[in-house]
Amino acid sequence: MSEIIAHEHYPSTSINDSNQTLNGLGFKNLILAGLTWLKTNQQIVNSLNVFPVPDGDTGTNMVLTMQAAYEEIEESEENNIGKVAHAVAQGALMGARGNSGVILSQLWRGFARGLDNQDAMDAPSFARALEEAKNTAYKGVVKPVKGTILTVAKDISISAHESLERTKAIDVMLETIVAAADKSVSHTPELLPILKQAGVVDSGGKGLYFILDGMLRYIKGMNMDVPEASIQLISTLNLENTKEMIEPGQDYEIILDFSPISSLDMDSFYSDLGEIGTSIQIGEGEGFYRLHIHVPKENKNRPIEYVEKIGTVFSEKTENLMAQMEQRKKKPDEEVIFNPVEAGMIGLIAVSPGLGFDRIFASLDVNAVVKGGQTMNPSTEEILQAVDSLPTDRIIILPNNKNIILAAQTAATVSTKKIAVVPTRSVPQGLAATLKMNPSGDFDAIYSEMCDALNEVETGEITQATRSVEVNGVDVKEGEVIALHNGNLVYSSDNPEDACLGLLGKIDLKDHERITLFWGATLEKDEVDKIASLIQEKYPSYAIEIHEGGQPHYQLILSIE
Amino acid sequence: MTDNIDNPLGNIFITHRAIATIAAQTALTSYGVVGFTSRDFLRGIMNLVVRDQAYGVEIVVNGDQIGIDIYIVIEYGVRITEVASSVASSIKFTVEKYTGLTVDRVDVHIRGLRISNMD
Numbered sequence: 001m002s003e004i005i006a007h008e009h010y011p012s013t014s015i016n017d018s019n020q021t022l023n024g025l026g027f028k029n030l031i032l033a034g035l036t037w038l039k040t041n042q043q044i045v046n047s048l049n050v051f052p053v054p055d056g057d058t059g060t061n062m063v064l065t066m067q068a069a070y071e072e073i074e075e076s077e078e079n080n081i082g083k084v085a086h087a088v089a090q091g092a093l094m095g096a097r098g099n100s101g102v103i104l105s106q107l108w109r110g111f112a113r114g115l116d117n118q119d120a121m122d123a124p125s126f127a128r129a130l131e132e133a134k135n136t137a138y139k140g141v142v143k144p145v146k147g148t149i150l151t152v153a154k155d156i157s158i159s160a161h162e163s164l165e166r167t168k169a170i171d172v173m174l175e176t177i178v179a180a181a182d183k184s185v186s187h188t189p190e191l192l193p194i195l196k197q198a199g200v201v202d203s204g205g206k207g208l209y210f211i212l213d214g215m216l217r218y219i220k221g222m223n224m225d226v227p228e229a230s231i232q233l234i235s236t237l238n239l240e241n242t243k244e245m246i247e248p249g250q251d252y253e254i255i256l257d258f259s260p261i262s263s264l265d266m267d268s269f270y271s272d273l274g275e276i277g278t279s280i281q282i283g284e285g286e287g288f289y290r291l292h293i294h295v296p297k298e299n300k301n302r303p304i305e306y307v308e309k310i311g312t313v314f315s316e317k318t319e320n321l322m323a324q325m326e327q328r329k330k331k332p333d334e335e336v337i338f339n340p341v342e343a344g345m346i347g348l349i350a351v352s353p354g355l356g357f358d359r360i361f362a363s364l365d366v367n368a369v370v371k372g373g374q375t376m377n378p379s380t381e382e383i384l385q386a387v388d389s390l391p392t393d394r395i396i397i398l399p400n401n402k403n404i405i406l407a408a409q410t411a412a413t414v415s416t417k418k419i420a421v422v423p424t425r426s427v428p429q430g431l432a433a434t435l436k437m438n439p440s441g442d443f444d445a446i447y448s449e450m451c452d453a454l455n456e457v458e459t460g461e462i463t464q465a466t467r468s469v470e471v472n473g474v475d476v477k478e479g480e481v482i483a484l485h486n487g488n489l490v491y492s493s494d495n496p497e498d499a500c501l502g503l504l505g506k507i508d509l510k511d512h513e514r515i516t517l518f519w520g521a522t523l524e525k526d527e528v529d530k531i532a533s534l535i536q537e538k539y540p541s542y543a544i545e546i547h548e549g550g551q552p553h554y555q556l557i558l559s560i561e
Numbered sequence: 562m563t564d565n566i567d568n569p570l571g572n573i574f575i576t577h578r579a580i581a582t583i584a585a586q587t588a589l590t591s592y593g594v595v596g597f598t599s600r601d602f603l604r605g606i607m608n609l610v611v612r613d614q615a616y617g618v619e620i621v622v623n624g625d626q627i628g629i630d631i632y633i634v635i636e637y638g639v640r641i642t643e644v645a646s647s648v649a650s651s652i653k654f655t656v657e658k659y660t661g662l663t664v665d666r667v668d669v670h671i672r673g674l675r676i677s678n679m680d
Contacts, residue, residue, distance in 0.1 A: 052587075052591065052651045052655075053650050053651055053654040093638070093640055096639070096640040096643050097643060099592050099643075099647040099651075101643060102592055102593055102639050102640055102644055102647065103592050105639070105640065106638070106639060109638060113678065136677075139595075139636060139677045139678070140593050140595070140636040141591070141592050141593070141594070141595075142589045142594065142595055142596065143589050144590075
């Protein structure tokens, strides 16, 4: 507790007169707490999003914005609250996502300005900072719509000033403003008709409430893992999406329809179920409730046992999610089917470093692939086998790696078929060459077109340095993420996002219009999505595409056309 | 300068100006937008904030697709790209909702920043 508030004991009474102050490190903990609780309730906030555009991303945008704000201070040991608040504002500004994120960043900007040159914050300066936050946020809009996050910010500021008359304790003031935020959020449908029609409260306002409530919960030592109790209409339950993200401990999905003996106490209902499983959703129907929950194997029977204690169960549906996931995982291993080549036509063989690329090459009518790439060069023998497997005697080979060109050329001289090797040094070059393919065309003309195509594409590669080295003036430590442009080391970083942006910064993008990311086996899809959106932000006029490459070693291969 | 929608009882004509007004009103309630400038660059410089908001909006109709250009001033200190994309998606959503036409393009031109507070 002493970390948060500069005095030792949390007061047991709700109002006290002790003169509390909050320092920078305490504020940092509160920011993390706000972020954590918002994140827990992210889906609730998303589900409320109907205004201005019903795209269901308010919660996500606010979480990303708060995340950026927290990242700015995560490593900092600064104890001056004015400086920490400015860093938070800076992080929120740079990471602002969506409308709600932009407004949130302005609130933090004003809040920080209210704490200018202050080492620590007491109750009056807290109230002043909240007022400045509101003022700054309101400056960003000409016609503020009533019943949004701005209204909630205004009500918070008013209640902070009112509570100054009763208390000088920051935690008590926080408690007051959380209550005021809650009340203000519940009032939003009265101010904004579209909310009332949709039967929701304002999503941004609710998000702001969660941030403040998270801070209060942290001070009180309350749990932040189980989302706030909420009941939706059954028709609005979105159970499909919950299956997309299955984590360990979510072996079974259970859906129960039941009617309780007496009215449901949502808080205890949620917290009891929270002990049993995750992804809890409750829907209300005509005289009954529907419960959705994911549980680990050993808790398979506990939801029904629990619900039978408080009511009558009509129906139960159990699905084994792990088994479904296993089945789904198997699919990608299915064999990739290549377009057959007819005798007399030109055959095309590509060296591919991963299953994803196998599929891409197959979709571009490559007739066979040979597995290989960095540190796994195929032998001449393996290339010859692929050559022999095609029922034609004119074949073009794309080695797609500088260390494989020689093996391919050897295969070409050994084979009795007519073979040309296009010296592709990377997979993007291979893909560019593939696009020039025409099985019934003129062999020499296609070969020369393919060779010309190599210059149309820039290749970027993101990988891990296996040793410390200094090349081209770039200093690299072992284990760092490095970026290669057409095979040359140009940038190093400690994370792939930055490495990507650094790499693109080194490439002359003027004559190009498309950036394609092929992600490797070591990277998760959502990391790639994040990187892609960062790139899109920085290079808005470029088309960004992402594909699974499945290659080992390289987190990403970039093709810039 | 009007957009024609077939209707069993006759035609419905929506003028570009009406669409521009919807777009302008939406932009004005959109966070971060503090004013409009004229789409005419020279006039825009001489008279930074135009009085009639619809002057800051240009509507191009191609078949049943609407393209919108909007010329705005935004508040200093907000993340410009996010404000611009929010404005674009709000305008697309609102214009489509009110007119039933399809908006295939909203280009947001940021012609200036208004500074209320320097940090």
